[in-house]
Amino acid sequence: MTYTLTNSEIIIRDVDQAHIPADPANMDYKEYLTWLEEGNTPNPYVAPPEPEPVQPTLADLQAQLAALTQQINALSKTTK
Secondary structure, eight states: OOEEEOSSSOEEETTTTEEEOOOTTOHHHHHHHHHHHTTOOOBOOOOOOOOOOOOOOHHHHHHHHHHHHHHHHHHHHHTO
16 A cells, blocks of 8 residues: 655545545544554655646637727827
C-alpha cells in the first residue's frame, strides 16, 4: 500500500484514491500513521502543471479590432 501527500492535510491512499483527513479518530488515518511508523514514506505532493494559455482565434482578434475601430471612430467624431 502507498500513500501520496497533497497540498493540504488530506492524504491520498493510492490503491483506491481515498482522501484521508488528518483526524486521529479516523481509522484510515490510524492505518496511515502505522504505515509511517513501519518506516514507509509517502509519495510527495506534485503540483499540477500550469494550464497552457489559450491562444485567441483569428475571429477573436478581428472582433477586437472591429470594437477598437468603432471606439476610435466614435472618439474622433466627438473631437471634431
